[in-house]
Amino acid sequence: MSVLKQLDSYLESRKSSEKVLLYLTIFALIFFLSYRYLFPLGEKILKEAKTERDRLLQKIEIDRAYLKSIAVHGDPQYSIKLASKRLENLTKKLQEIIQAEHYLDMKLKELSYLLYNKKKWAHFLDSLADKAQNHHVEIHYILNNFLDVTKNLGHVLEIEIKCSGEFQNILSYINSIEQSDLIVDIYDLQIKTPHPLTTTLKVSVWGINY
16 A cells, blocks of 8 residues: 555545644644755855855956966966866856856745735735634734744744634634645644633744745
8 A cells, every 4th residue: 555545544534624734734744844954055055166166266266367377487288178178167057057057046045025014914814804704713903013024934924813613613613724825833722612612823924035
């Protein structure tokens, strides 16, 4: 039996609340790994590319000065050919690094535009009440706080929602929030009985400011 079939079989025997908890755990793990490794790796690569570019520019200038000196003070034929080939290879490598640096810089800026967009955050905030109505959940209050982001990656919007409704409706509502095209993290969830269930959840929206 394949891993996917085993996973499907395992999930079929679980309760809805356990499935939701499992999905939240998987999402949190994926997001943590992306935040912990992917973004710092991109910054590290970009920094190394800039350092290597500066180093190569310096070497090119040194080689040019060397070619000029040996062409004046001795027989340059062999040395010039050797140095010219080296210069050609260094110039080609420099162009490759500049292109890679430009591409990475462009992609990080595109990602920043997608994830650091106040209009999108405001639209997401407005949609919370509509999502609740669609899933037959009653909203008691929605509190929000836009944060002044000073880091490249972090929370940009924190939201607290208190609502009530049937258990399945509450789960559907939470699921609809998580399916946003933004990076959404439900980091606190409290459910109280009796019927109908009263739920308080805290949601953070992440953003990249590059």
